[in-house]
Amino acid sequence: MAVSLAELRCRIADRDALTAALEQALGRERVFAQPVDLLAYEYDGSVLAALPDLVVFPVSTDDVAAIVRTAGRFRVPLIARGSGTGLSGGAITPIGGIVVAMSKMRRIVSIDYDNRTAVLQPGVINLDVTRAVEADGYFYAPDPSSQSACSIGGNVANNSGGVHTLAFGVTVNHVLGLEMVMADGTIARLGGRGPDEPGFDLTGLAVGSEGTVGIVTAVTVRLMRRREAVRTMLGIFETIEEASQAVADLIASGIGPTSLEMIDRLTAQAVEPAVHAGLPLDAGAVLLIEVEGVRECLERSAETVERLCRANRAREIRTARTEEERHLYWAARKGAFGAMGRLAPNYYLHDAVVPRSQLPAIMHQIGEIARRYRIRVANVFHAGDGNVHPLIPYDATEPGETDRVMRASEEMLAACVAAGGSLSGEHGIGFEKNNYMPWIFNDADLRAQRRLKTAFDPDDRMNPFKVFPTPVSCGELLTRRPPRLAASGLWI
């Protein structure tokens, strides 16, 4: 029973009064109400777009509390937004409402090396945490590819992983405590500074809840000590299946690589002109392998890596000789999504997880699906975690192409789930995959989750229409780039 989103759009009884109340609380310059300004908040890093009614910019926890209370009075939904780099539409407003932009709350509040923690405002850029502590030998472990731009608040919302998830885990493993403004405008502290606080694990609940239970205003994270030495290598393979088998073998060997990243041919062709990392453009796949540890042990690990890659018919193994070269390898991996703009004006990707043992088979299946739908697919992903990202460059202005891409993606996602995998590794469910949730959860599972959400947010005003299945499909919001001719109607 498809319902139009327009019918569901939140109705604000008195927008002027709401705007005035928010301006009163925050100051005029921290409330955006003009159409031009709102337009810059209709998108995030995904392919979805929807216009918010207002955008507000808090600078403190009290500001956020005031915003939540005001929105409550006017019964308007709230959507917290970090850097807007998310890939599942988590920061867009399907039924309108107020975007709470955390981009002015970007202070590193404190760093405590003795206890290896830092307290951060949610707008702090992920990479800035590591930058602030790296001179002292520390780092913040979760490192999504977008780490140079994405915010800690967004990472908390999506329980982000990264290229070192294989060794260090995801965001929830690195968040000790949160300060959160609840749906009623009260300020709660969840967790603390230690690894195991008494009571319910509400930090664990909030991390990954995609802004549906409250708005996080401070995050206490764990800092990690840099390992003594690191070695970064590129294994160059003829086929992606062989590279996938090497991944399985490397994990089985027990050397414990800290990252195993797959870059296939199409990805290399897109990213190489941007980064000049020397990736071969004719190889089937490049495996980016990193091992860390005590200097003396690395030599042996590197030998194992080389042996296992060769056993899977790797044609070449390269080792980064300088820090600069190492950064280039990583820049190639992390710039991959953005570089898709070089192939086509749009791209669509799914974030799914399969058991590692299934990697070679799923790679083969994805290739098959792409051929059947006559689309190109780039595979660039966290191979070590079995976290695949089939990425499809396309041109939305080509009639029928968007539809074909969506159907192919859905089929790829279904194949991953059928292989014993999951819907999302790290990008979140957002407004993109919420209707796929029944693929992996039954009614009772979903009801249990829904009741928890309702306990925190009885009126469903915190990022509504996300995560849980809705009667509408995200296809309605695939309007970020209106096909040009249709949009204009006036010129050819």
Place this chain on the structure above:
Amino acid sequence: MDSAARDGNGSARRGTPPSAPGPRASAGEAARPIPRLLIPELDKCIQCGFCLPACPTYRMLGVETESPRGRIHLIEAAAQGRIPLDARLEEHMYVCLGCRACETACPAGVRFGTIIEAGRAEVGPTGSPLARRTTLAALRHLMPYPERLRAAAGLLRLYQRSGLGRLLRRLHLMPARAGEMEALLPAVPDRSFTPAQGVLPAFGRRRARVGFLSGCAMSVLFPDSNEATVRVLRRNGCEVVIPREQTCCGALNVHNGERAAAQQMARRNIEAFLGAGVDAVIINAAGCGVASKEYAVLFRDDDPAYAARADAYSRLCRDATEFLAELGLTGTLGEIRARATYQDPCHLAHGQRIRREPRDLLRRIPGLELVEMDGADRCCGSAGIYNLVQPDYSRRILEEKMRAVVRTGADLLVAPNPGCLLQLAAGIRARDLPIEPCHIVDLLDRAYAAAGAEASQDGDRRPATAAPHLTAPSGAA
């Protein structure tokens, strides 16, 4: 913000390129699509957001509308007719520094500079009606004419020497803005760059025949640096051609949405240099370098045939540091005992991807210690005439820059671009710092002169400080 004043009066003129300062679209007026603004560069942005932290104004203000991704989205929306070209949109387009740091950060290779310039071409120069009229007049009637520019510089010099400014300030007759603008200007030198001959021979064996774009600001405000450039080129075996028909490159016109005069100026330079039979056109101002290397974009819609000729010219253009590093320095460089820090001009680092070459050249100078500052490739806030258009933001950006400079303990601040030099010099003056701003060619020239002084053993080994004049015979080594 004076947008209210401009809203709601008169008709929109979105259909034609701006010909005179006129009112923007009225508030509430229905927007119409602007097909020519739907440029292909827009297609490449996939809105990943990697540009946000690289953008000085997003870093400062934390709002999407003042970020590259936001501006691209708004320009596209205006092109599609979703929003009108109103005062608010104009404001967003002119808060942008045009520094292109986003181009370096962009994994998709979006040429943001081209997009923002196309957007500004639709709205024309920014500011109050008076400011817009003044800017337009300067862009159209001053910049294209070297002789008028020299005359204007002469008037400014007269004013500076007369003490009129001091008098006005003492009598509190100087408006605050004017005072700020005045503080940005260096003392105008006695003479501008007017080489005696059109062709200057190489010193020693000829290795190349190059043209030299003498530029507008460089010629009147930094004539010594122009002379140093020519001398350094000649010392490196270059025969230097300085065509008299050349003019300002038109960068400021393009940056401020004034394309018609920019096209005329580009044509003049293209013809002057293509006719001179040179191996390369040497440019010692980063902003002029980018503009010159992108001339083809100026013509691709209006005169596609000429765009090819523009492209041929662009392929000859080299920044002085790029060219010298490519050619390889010859001759002996004398010692300059100093600690230097290098400011990447945005239009060199981001616009032309030139970072290594100037640093390599500086490292060639014996005795010179190069200390990197934090965020060397972050804009200083000069950004063409940004410091005049957005003085408040410009000041905040400069403040951060000066702190980074001071932390290095450098006594030389090197920046091969006139805009940066003016801005940094103003920052140094305002703080009374013991730091000398200079162009990289000044240092190379001094190092060569110092080597000459050492060779002739005339006294102590102190590095030369005053650059010898172009026409002086001292250069003939």
